[in-house]
Amino acid sequence: MGYARELYTDNYYQNLYTKRTKNGPRPDQLVILSKIRWSGKTVLDIGCGCGEMLYFCLSRSANRVVGIDFSIAAINYAKQALRNNNSYELICNDALIALRSIKEKFDYVLMLDSIEHIPASEIDEILENVYRICKNILIVQTPYYSVYDDYEAQGFYNNETASDKLPETRGMHCTKYTKDTLIAKLLEHNFKTRDALHFRRCNA
16 A cells, blocks of 8 residues: 555645646546536545646536545645635545545546556455445546556566656556456446446446
């Protein structure tokens, strides 16, 4: 738990906060988010970072949002982003530990640019808990790769990208999914593909 925590520095999040609070979600993320009606809904964001997705959901009249991130720097920036709202909660903890203790159920669960940061050794228990607390749709966004890589287990990448070669970011993407391996993993946990990025919770 807390894999490669030392890489997620205040400087790392400061750069993200400056960029994303100015510009909001990226265009590709807006395409994903615009397909959902947020009004009156509850949302959990796993790996919420600087809170830009939570802010977006609240700006679209979500009833309540909750963000989880293991970085105190990220949580502090998220507090700044959400400071004019009062319908949010931020949890500074490892995702697995936080999810084990959450009893509340959510209409939507977000894992945008986060599932690739979760070790393969933890993903099954995380998805078990997501299934338990998700009432409707799990939204997942991750880069798709040509081969599956488990950096935690292997200690190397079969398919290196530019960021993998930099000491400050090497290992952040500890689990690299192909489209097929991600869909198969989510289906194992009763999330059926609605489209390429939205997965509907099925009855077990």
